[in-house]
Amino acid sequence: MDCGISQAKIGQETGLSRPSINLTLNRGYIPKERPEFVAKVEAMIQSDPRAMQWLTSRQMKVSDIWQPLGKDLRHVSPAADNQKMWATRRHPAMVPGDPERFIPKEVEMISQEAMKYFKISRNPFIDDIQKDSDIFMSEEHRYIEAAMIDAARHGGFLAVIGEVGSGKSVMRRKVVEQLKKDGDVIVIFPQMIDKTRVNAASICDAIIMDLSEQKPVMKLEAKTRQVHKLLLERAKQGFRAVLIIEEAHDLHTNTLKYLKRFYELEDGYRKLLGIILVGQVELKNLFNETTHIEMREVIRRIQTAEIKGLNGNTKEYLTMKFKRIGAKVADIFEDGAFNALSHRLTTKDRRNQIISHAYPLIVNNYAARAMNMAYEMGEKKVTEAVVMVI
Numbered sequence: 168m169d170c171g172i173s174q175a176k177i178g179q180e181t182g183l184s185r186p187s188i189n190l191t192l193n194r195g196y197i198p199k200e201r202p203e204f205v206a207k208v209e210a211m212i213q214s215d216p217r218a219m220q221w222l223t224s225r226q227m228k229v230s231d232i233w234q235p236l237g238k239d240l241r242h243v244s245p246a247a248d249n250q251k252m253w254a255t256r257r258h259p260a261m262v263p264g265d266p267e268r269f270i271p272k273e274v275e276m277i278s279q280e281a282m283k284y285f286k287i288s289r290n291p292f293i294d295d296i297q298k299d300s301d302i303f304m305s306e307e308h309r310y311i312e313a314a315m316i317d318a319a320r321h322g323g324f325l326a327v328i329g330e331v332g333s334g335k336s337v338m339r340r341k342v343v344e345q346l347k348k349d350g351d352v353i354v355i356f357p358q359m360i361d362k363t364r365v366n367a368a369s370i371c372d373a374i375i376m377d378l379s380e381q382k383p384v385m386k387l388e389a390k391t392r393q394v395h396k397l398l399l400e401r402a403k404q405g406f407r408a409v410l411i412i413e414e415a416h417d418l419h420t421n422t423l424k425y426l427k428r429f430y431e432l433e434d435g436y437r438k439l440l441g442i443i444l445v446g447q448v449e450l451k452n453l454f455n456e457t458t459h460i461e462m463r464e465v466i467r468r469i470q471t472a473e474i475k476g477l478n479g480n481t482k483e484y485l486t487m488k489f490k491r492i493g494a495k496v497a498d499i500f501e502d503g504a505f506n507a508l509s510h511r512l513t514t515k516d517r518r519n520q521i522i523s524h525a526y527p528l529i530v531n532n533y534a535a536r537a538m539n540m541a542y543e544m545g546e547k548k549v550t551e552a553v554v555m556v557i
Contacts, residue, residue, distance in 0.1 A: 170218045172211075180211045186503070186552035193556050205233070275535040281542040285499050291488040292531040302341055303487050303527070305480045308334075311472045315342045315443055318470075319352050319409035322438025324430045326415065328451045329474030332528025335445050338474070339411060346409070353378060353401060355410045362417035367425040370410070374398070374429075374440075378408065395432055398439040408440050415446035420453065420462055427465050444469075476523025477530055478509045484527070485534060499538065503551035508533060511554060533557065 174188045181188075181204050191197070198204055209229045212218045222229065277290050296302060304312070311327060318325040319342070329335040346352040357373040359365055371390040375383045378397045384390055398408055410429065412418070432439045444450065451473065453459055456466050477484050482496070482505040489496045511533065512525040534549075536557045541549045 170215065170221050172215065172218065177208065177211070181207045186550060186555070189552040190555055193552075208232070275532040275539070277535045278539050278542070281538045284542045285494075285538060287489075287492060287494045287499075289492045290535075291492045291494070292535060295488060295491065296337060299341060299344065301487075301491060302334075302337055303477075303480070303484045305477070305483075307475060308338065311338060311474060312342060314470070314472050315339075316345065318441045318443050319346055319354075320407055320441070322407070322430075322441045324427075324442050324469045326444040326446065326450060326454065326469055326471045327474065328446060328448060328471060330448055330524070330526055333474040333476075333526040335447075335474060336413065337527075339413065339443075339445050343411070351405065352407045352409055355408060357410075357412055362412070362414045363419065365412070365418055365422055367422070367428075370422075370425070370429065374408075374410065394429075395439075398432060399434055402434055402437070402439055409443060410440055411443045411445065413445045415444035416449040416453070417446075418444075420459065423453065423462065423465050427468060430468070474526075476512065476525035477527065478513060478523035478525045481505050481509050481525055481530060484530060488531075498548070500534075500549045501551065504537065504549045504554050507551040507554035508537070 174185055174192070177183075177188050177191075178185055181201065183198065183201065183204070187198055209232070212222075212229050212232060219229075222231065277287075277292075282288070282290070314323075314325055315327065315338070317323055327335060327338065343354050343356075346354055355374050355377040357365060357370065359369055359373075368387055368390060371387070371394050372383045374394045375381055375390070375397060378401055381393070381397070384393055401408055410426075426442055426444075429440055430438070430442050451471065453462060454466050454469065454471060456463050459466070482502075485500065485505070486496045489499065508530070509523070509525060512523060512529060514522050514524065516522055533554070537549045537554050540557050541553045544553065546553055
């Protein structure tokens with residue numbers, strides 16, 4: 168900056184794109200695919216009298232240009248946090264890492280200044296679901312929705328599993344609203360906040376209270392008979408019943424085994440109760456027969472559906488979010504930013520399989536953070552380089 172050496176000039180000398188040069192200046196990113204990069208940059212500096220005079224006056228060598236500048240870098244990126252800056256220098260910025268490294272711990276808010284800068288009057292990620300059309304539905308989401316409705320209508324046993332912020336609760340609300348509109352399925356939804364305390368008796372109580380105005384009897388045997396009788400009565404009246412339990416990853420294994428008994432309640436060959444469990448990835452671990460052999464009677468009967476990340480649909484998702492507030496995503500994000508966002512939110516497991524962490528909540532956080540950074544860097548739009556340095 169002091170010597171007037173532009174990013175464009177460095178790009179011409181090294182054959183790298185502007186985003187890559189930007190990463191070098193802001194985060195010390197050295198492209199591994201260009202081993203000649205360091206030598207070319209140093210040769211360019213050596214041929215520049217003004218740059219060599221700048222180094223000599225500070226008793227520095229050419230190789231010293233790669234040393235971190237610490238707080239001075241804030242002149243390039245005012246939003247850079249010093250601790251974060253030093254941490255990211257130890258990792259190539261364009262290499263995805265484990266979730267703990269890149270998932271924000273707190274919800275990111277779009278600053279008022281950034282909203283004015285990008286000419287939007289509302290935050291597209293706050294209070295963003297008011298009706299069914301506000302819910303982003305990929306092909307995978309539509310499959311899971313169909314599986315949930317099928318389980319409710321035909322006495323299925325289904326577990327919907329997803330990471331925090333993946334949209335499990337939103338999906339559950341959408342399905343419940345659809346069942347209410349159709350009017351032929353009664354939804355049983357236990358209200359107990361502490362799911363670790365849910366047991367056979369409390370499930371019986373929830374079924375009795377949601378199916379009727381009756382008061383649950385005291386003894387478990389009598390409760391069970393009361394439940395069976397009510398389910399038979401509602402079936403004869405043309406209604407189906409579905410039990411939906413959220414935060415199911417907190418359920419005790421004994422409770423999960425009891426659910427199998429509820430699932431087996433029938434009228435002849437007809438199942439009287441569908442069961443849908445909604446929980447985090449810990450629930451998936453409970454359904455691993457190699458580590459939970461005592462759960463095999465449940466594992467071999469339950470169907471699982473996992474909500475995965477939005478990679479491949481990130482642009483469509485953000486397009487819908489900004490359209491809700493009357494804004495065009497193309498006016499705020501460059502096309503390259505979407506691929507960069509997907510790349511940042513991708514990692515690999517031990518088998519080298521690609522895993523997407525682009526869940527709605529995390530995409531919202533990263534999009535908001537990128538908009539704040541673009542404003543602070545003076546970029547007209549959120550670019551690939553901006554996404555890779557947040």
